[in-house]
Amino acid sequence: MSAKPDWTGRRLLLDVDSVAHGGHCVARHEGRVVFVRHTLPGERVEAEVTEDRGGGFCRADAVRVLEPAEGRVNPPCPLADMALGRNRCGGCDWQHADHATQRDLKAAVVAEQLWRLAGIETSVTVRPLPGGPLRWRTRVRLAVDERGHVGFRAHRSHRVVPLEDCPITVEGALEEVTARTWTPGGEVAVTADGRGQLHVAEYPPRPPSGKGPRARRERGRRDEVLGTGFAHESAVGREWGMDAHGFWQVHRAAAECFAGVVEEMAAAPEGGCAWDLYGGVGLFAAVLGRQVGPSGEVVLVESSAAGTRDAASNLADMQQVRTRAGRVETVVTEERIPSPDVVVLDPPRKGAGREVVRAVAGARPARVVHVACDPAALARDLDLFRGHGYRLTRLEAFDAFPMTHHVECIALLEDGEPTL
Structure with a gap:
């Protein structure tokens, strides 16, 4: 039985293929896949293997670009300089790509994840947020x-x-x-x-x-x-107070933008009921509360006790919003809450998962608005919803995290409608 290969520290000449989820691109060498960072599709690079566990793939960092691709730029941050080797900062993935190229790469990743994990074939455009790719993180x-x-x-x-x-x-x-x-x-x-x-x-x-x-x-x-x-x-015409180190969108333009898209997609009926799952300090519940009006009801569910308290304080003027502290999967499966006309969910990076999707779909809302910061998790959730008869009818993607591989997607699912 042959020993597993270990290329750690080895320098490879690579022809870089497509972008992959996670801030790297794919190359192949001697029959193995190499996930290589700090490069772009179409480039020829010299890369050093940084991690090899002996399977069908290894990881590497580009250390020299022999044939650059269109869209390559000098990184604006000195800690992303290729000369630093393994001492580069790990916080950003695409400092070496211009902003338009970054968005194209993210769009390709979202489309690939939707197809591979959910069987959904659709074109994706990643839209920029105001302010450019620098000085956005709060x-x-x-x-x-x-x-x-x-x-x-x-x-x-x-x-x-x-x-x-x-x-x-x-x-x-x-x-x-x-x-x-x-x-x-x-x-x-x-x-x-x-x-x-x-x-x-x-x-x-x-x-x-x-x-x-x-x-x-x-x-x-x-x-x-x-x-x-x-x-x-400040967002959606309201002032918000919260634990300074709790959850709020990190891009200063994101909260206003995302709330506007959620409002369009949700279209909660006046006098109706909406669920706001993983509701945080109440941003989406505020726009849902405006839609259903005083005669309607919004149920906000948030696992953080501090977040729930802040939401209740922020929305004290909206008697139609009720807050529930607890894990989403527990509240929607074990507690008696009114059936929704629309559900908005903004789960953590891992996604909502099978139990929550089953509970939401079982409540049979006309529309589900899914806010996601990880395209793979979104695709897995959409595949679960499809198994319950929901279909993707609209997808918006935003570059809410420039220079990194992260991308925010907002998806609208409707009961029985055809997939995009």
Whole structure:
């Protein structure tokens, strides 16, 4: 029996093929697939293998471009420089591509995932958000190295790459953070809210693994260093208050844009009922509440107790919105809630999953609006919905995370309608 190959550290000459989900492209060498970062489809590169577990594929980083593709640019961030080798920052995937090329790559990934995982064939256009590809990020979490300096981790590594600034983070957000030292091994969360207030919290190093109350408390503990720990935002004609380090869209233009698209797709009837699942601090519930009006009802379900409290406070003037704290899969399957005309769901990166999809489809809403930050998870959920008679009738995709491989999709599913 032959030993498994191990190409780690080996330099390969590669002709790069298509883009793949996850911020890399596909190449082949001696019958094996190579997932190679920092390159573009159509290029010829020299790449160094960074990870090889001996199977049918390995991972590599481009270290020299022999034949560049159209769309290649010099990275705007020095930590993405190819000369750094494995010490490059792992936070961005497409610094070496111009903005139009980045969106084309993401569109190709979304289309491929929909076809491969859900059997849906459709063209995809990824639309930009206002403001361009730099200085859009308002929320960031940094790691602290052994010397107390903050940075981002290298790709698929615990190694921290220290930084002085991050060109995708809003101006002024990191100056005070990078100028001082922090507790080695911990993390630092930074939020620049809609009023220009900076909030900084330090999370201590993770304690030894454990499942007891003390371990859970320590994992969640943070020390507010700057700001109040309570952020303020504006969207859809309303003011929002929330835990500064809880969930809100990281791109400063995303909340307004996504809420507008959800409002169009949902079209909840006046006097009707809507579910807002994974509802956060109430952004989508607000537009649904306007649609159903005082005689209707919106049920917002959110697992975070802090998020639920913030949602109830933010929407206190909307008596038609009721908040439920709990895991979505528990609330929609075990509690008595009114049948919906429309359901909006914005699940975490892993998607809604079989149990939630079954419960939503079993309630038989006329429309389901699915907001997703991972195209593979979206495709899996759409395939599950298809098994219950729902079909994709509209898809919008947005470059809400420029320079990274992430893309936001909003999908409209309707009961019994033909797939796109």
